[in-house]
Amino acid sequence: MLRMNCVSSSSLAVLLVAGALAIVPAANASPIGKLMHLHPRASQTQDSRVSILMYNKGPLFQDVKVDGHVYTVGSHGWLAIKAPAGTPVYAASTGMGHHKGDLLFAVNPEMKNATISFN
Numbered sequence: 001m002l003r004m005n006c007v008s009s010s011s012l013a014v015l016l017v018a019g020a021l022a023i024v025p026a027a028n029a030s031p032i033g034k035l036m037h038l039h040p041r042a043s044q045t046q047d048s049r050v051s052i053l054m055y056n057k058g059p060l061f062q063d064v065k066v067d068g069h070v071y072t073v074g075s076h077g078w079l080a081i082k083a084p085a086g087t088p089v090y091a092a093s094t095g096m097g098h099h100k101g102d103l104l105f106a107v108n109p110e111m112k113n114a115t116i117s118f119n
Contacts, residue, residue: 050112054079054089058119063092064104083107095119 056073070092073079087107091098096119
């Protein structure tokens with residue numbers, strides 16, 4: 001009888017350990033575990049917008065309109081924009097050599113990381 005209790009205790013211990021080990025693979029099958037194996041570039045989207053730096057070389061502030069948003073560039077100030085190719089940039093205030101609503105330029109891929117000066 002004593003021998004039987006010892007065997008059933010051992011069997012119970014083996015079953016408990018086996019049950020605990022069965023839970024571990026299920027935890028590794030979670031979606032978070034799969035995301036960690038992706039290449040960093042695979043999860044990033046390609047940004048096709050063009051980055052441009054605009055410089056106001058005039059003595060007064062100027063407003064510019066890019067993709068429907070108006071930005072103020074102070075005297076001798078800088079504005080960094082990022083817009084898709086073909087986006088028009090308009091004067092949103094009157095300046096030296098242009099009037100409110102005039103097209104200053106259209107963004108194109110050749111302008112990438114360029115500095116555009118205006119006054």
